[in-house]
Amino acid sequence: MSKRPSIGFSEFSAPEKGIAIVLVTKDGKFAREVEAIDGASLITRLIEISDFKGKLGATVETIAPEGAGIDRVVLVGVGDPAKLGHEDWIKIGGAAFSKIGHAGTASVTFALPETQLSPENAADFGLGLLLRSYRFEKYKTKKNEDNGAEPKGGVKITLQTDNPSAARKAFADAEAIAGGVKVARDLVNEPANVLGPVEFAEEALKLEKLGVKVEILTEKELKKLGMGALLGVAQGSVRPPRIAVMEWNGGKNKEKPVAFIGKGVVFDTGGISIKQASGMEDMKGDMGGAAAVTGLIHALAARKAKVNAVGIIGLVENMPDGNAQRPGDIVTSMSGQTIEVLNTDAEGRLVLADALWYANDRFKPRFMVDLATLTGAIMVALGQHHAGLFSNDDALAEQLFAAGQATGEKVWRMPLGAEYDKLIDSKTADMKNIGGRNGGAITAAQFLKRFVGDTPWAHLDVAGTAIGAPNNEYSQSWASGFGVRLLDRLVKDNFEG
Ligand code: BES
Ligand code: MN
Ligand code: ZN
Numbered sequence: 001m002s003k004r005p006s007i008g009f010s011e012f013s014a015p016e017k018g019i020a021i022v023l024v025t026k027d028g029k030f031a032r033e034v035e036a037i038d039g040a041s042l043i044t045r046l047i048e049i050s051d052f053k054g055k056l057g058a059t060v061e062t063i064a065p066e067g068a069g070i071d072r073v074v075l076v077g078v079g080d081p082a083k084l085g086h087e088d089w090i091k092i093g094g095a096a097f098s099k100i101g102h103a104g105t106a107s108v109t110f111a112l113p114e115t116q117l118s119p120e121n122a123a124d125f126g127l128g129l130l131l132r133s134y135r136f137e138k139y140k141t142k143k144n145e146d147n148g149a150e151p152k153g154g155v156k157i158t159l160q161t162d163n164p165s166a167a168r169k170a171f172a173d174a175e176a177i178a179g180g181v182k183v184a185r186d187l188v189n190e191p192a193n194v195l196g197p198v199e200f201a202e203e204a205l206k207l208e209k210l211g212v213k214v215e216i217l218t219e220k221e222l223k224k225l226g227m228g229a230l231l232g233v234a235q236g237s238v239r240p241p242r243i244a245v246m247e248w249n250g251g252k253n254k255e256k257p258v259a260f261i262g263k264g265v266v267f268d269t270g271g272i273s274i275k276q277a278s279g280m281e282d283m284k285g286d287m288g289g290a291a292a293v294t295g296l297i298h299a300l301a302a303r304k305a306k307v308n309a310v311g312i313i314g315l316v317e318n319m320p321d322g323n324a325q326r327p328g329d330i331v332t333s334m335s336g337q338t339i340e341v342l343n344t345d346a347e348g349r350l351v352l353a354d355a356l357w358y359a360n361d362r363f364k365p366r367f368m369v370d371l372a373t374l375t376g377a378i379m380v381a382l383g384q385h386h387a388g389l390f391s392n393d394d395a396l397a398e399q400l401f402a403a404g405q406a407t408g409e410k411v412w413r414m415p416l417g418a419e420y421d422k423l424i425d426s427k428t429a430d431m432k433n434i435g436g437r438n439g440g441a442i443t444a445a446q447f448l449k450r451f452v453g454d455t456p457w458a459h460l461d462v463a464g465t466a467i468g469a470p471n472n473e474y475s476q477s478w479a480s481g482f483g484v485r486l487l488d489r490l491v492k493d494n495f496e497g
Contacts (some may be wrong), residue, residue, distance in 0.1 A: 002382050005097070005155040007126050007171065009164035011396035016069050018105030021096050023052040023112055024075045031111035039065065042073060055079060056088060057095040057473050066109050074099045074106075081115040086489075087408030089121050093128020094474030096179060096217035100135070102154055107158045110167075122161050129157060130178035131474040136189040156357040173303045177488055180299025181481035187291035188467060188479030192267035192284040196239040197315035200264060200287065204244035204294055204313065210301035217243040221418050227354035229333040230314055233347040236271055236324025237317035243355065244313050246297045251308035251496075258307060258495055259365035260297070260487060261355050263348045263372035264290030271344030272320045273327055285479060287349070288466030289371035290315065292483030299488050306496045310363050314355035318347045330429045334358060335451055340429040348374045349433060349447045356451045366495070367396055367456040369465075370448065371483045377440030379464040386412040387482065388461035390445035393462070400486070406493075411460060421446045 014036035022037070024030050028047045038044065042065065046052065055185045056079035064070045076096045078084065086093075100106045110122055133155075135142070161167045187195065187203060197202075201216045219240040222231055229241075234241035234272040247257070265286040269275060275283070290313035297311040325331070329341045331350070335357045339350065352370055359368055378388040386404075387433050389411040397413055404411040420442050423435035431450060435443025445459050465482040475481070 003154040005157055007129060008156070009122070009168045009171070010158050010160050011164060012109065012111070012160045012162070015107040018070060019072045019074055019100055019107040020064070020070050021074050021076060021106055023078050023092070024107070025081055025112060025440065028052065028054055031109060031112045031113050032146070032282070033111045034109045037070065037073060038070070039068065043075065046073065046075060046291070053077070056092050058173040059095055059099050061099060078112065081112050082085060084121070084236060086124050086406045087196070088309060089124030090128040090131065090408065091473040093125035094132035094472070096125070097129045097132035098473070100157065102155055103153060105156050107160060110159045110161045117161070117190065117378040119163060119166040119170035122159055122167035123174040126171045127174035127178055128474045130175070131181060132476070134182060134475075134477055136186065136421070136477060136479070142360040154411050171272040176302035177299045177485060178489065179302050180484045182295075182479035183298045184291040184295030184484050185477050185479040187294060188285045188288050188481075189477065190284075192317070196266055196317060197242045197264070198239065200266060200290065200313075200315050201242040201244045204246055207246055207294070207298055207301060210298065210305045212297055212301045213246045213247040213249070215245040217245070225358065226332070226334045227358070228331040229339055230316060230354040232325045232329065232331040232341065233265075233271070233318055234316040235423070236321045237319040238321075241316040243358070244315065245316055246294070246311040248297055248301045248305070248307070248309045248360040250300065250305050255308050256366045257310045257363055258491065259359045259363055259368045260293045260309065260311045261352065261359050261370040262290035262293035262311070262313040262369060263287065263352055263370070263374065264313045265348060265351065266315065266317050268318045268345070268347065270318060271318050271346040272324050273343045275345060282467060285467035286373050287315070288373045288462055288479070288482070292371050292462070292466065292481065292487070295481060296487045299484055300491065305491060309491065309492050310359070310365065312359045316351055318344070320341050337431065337450065338429040340432040342432050343434045346433045346444070348372050348401050349444050352448055353451045356448060360453055365455060367393065367458070368452060369400070369458045369460065371460045371462050371489065373463040373466055374461045375441040375444050375463055377444075378461040381414070381441055382412055382464060384464040384469050386410045387465045388441050388445075388447050389413045389458060390416055390442070390461070391458040392416065392449060392452070393456035393458070396458050399490055400458055403486050403489040403493060405486040405487050409465070411486070414445070416442070416445060416449060417468055420479050421449070459465070
């Protein structure tokens with residue numbers, strides 16, 4: 001496992017060893033606190049000679065002169081200091097880490113000319129360092145530095161700021177969030193032979209050590225609750241389903257919780273409506289929604305968020321076998337509504353139908369947000385840089401949009417409406433589990449909407465963003481952990497205290 005870099009805070013002083021990291025604006029300016037390492041105008045000359053424009057996330061480096069004590073000087077661009085939001089600082093931290101690597105000592109002069117940096121800026125920068133340091137390498141038995149071995153000693157990074165104790169305090173939250181993102185990424189990267197529904201539920205149980213109340217519902221209990229939709233998906237697998245309920249009670253006593261529901265299909269073969277072979281391996285990540293919910297509850301608990309939050313994840317495997325559900329089967333959901341299963345590969349909505357109904361019925365939450373790698377169609381619509389957002393509540397949709405803009409886990413609102421809803425009416429049951437060929441992400445969302453009652457609800461289709469998403473400054477992982485930072489920000493900005 002990659003060792004977490006150790007990150008500390010101190011007052012400004014001339015760095016004595018390792019790598020000196022200097023922030024540079026788009027005008028090629030840097031803080032006067034750096035002057036100690038700018039001997040013989042080293043930095044000024046480096047900027048000039050390399051034609052460094054200080055673009056956000058750009059880097060350039062040089063060796064330090066002999067006798068300076070340090071080895072290298074790395075410049076990291078921040079762009080326009082007046083325009084830096086949360087995600088920008090995370091990117092800058094990620095870019096800095098890419099130049100530090102996994103060994104050695106680095107000190108960052110965390111200051112800019114004419115711009116007062118806040119403890120939150122330092123925390124976001126630190127979050128970028130941590131997120132970029134993530135690697136999934138537990139299955140590499142022959143390790144060397146190229147394929148992910150940890151050089152001895154790990155990496156020690158000191159952020160020099162004008163208020164180290166405030167920065168250290170703000171950074172504690174960032175560590176909690178990075179921990180949550182790591183939980184989500186690890187779960188998604190884990191192959192399905194290792195991580196079945198039972199094993200996933202055991203991972204959820206580990207949140208107990210953070211003070212989370214965790215309850216695992218077994219197959220017997222799911223049957224008793226009448227979750228025919230979820231159970232129909234699970235019946236083709238030899239591995240039994242589970243639902244995990246994770247409760248973080250950091251808010252006022254008796255205050256209704258906010259609820260997060262995740263699709264946890266540990267592997268999606270498509271069932272009898274089997275998928276083509278090419279690319280099917282990616283379906284080990286079809287529990288990205290459940291992973292994000294687990295990571296989110298971890299983050300909220302680890303930073304002791306002042307909110308009551310519940311996470312509910314539906315864990316199943318979608319397999320074809322002698323007992324698998326057939327196209328044409330009709331199942332009865334916990335809500336009592338019947339569903340004609342025309343395509344066994346539209347299984348996520350069946351799992352969520354019962355998980356959403358259960359969440360609403362049991363907790364009467366203030367709102368529900370579900371996350372699911374639900375449709376290929378959302379990638380056709382939005383590519384991989386926005387998750388699809390569907391909601392019955394404008395205020396919640398706007399809060400999610402704002403949280404997306406701040407964190408870079410962006411969402412784009414898609415329509416719902418009676419015309420789309422009609423497309424999933426069935427001749428023989430209350431509804432069918434597929435619409436027509438067009439608007440596939442929308443008809444999937446309409447399906448979910450039939451299981452949320454009047455509770456404010458938002459659905460995030462993360463098929464394009466949770467797995468195989470493009471790399472960036474702070475994620476080099478196939479599993480991005482999408483949703484953890486977004487929903488942590490949603491809670492922090494709107495539902496705490
Ligand atoms: N898990 C898939 C959606 C998916 C596809 C996620 C690619 C990530 C990457 C989902 O269960 C599925 O198979 N959806 C079908 C729905 C169709 C049968 C109506 C799809 O999108 O093709
Ligand atoms: Mn499917
Ligand atoms: Zn699926």
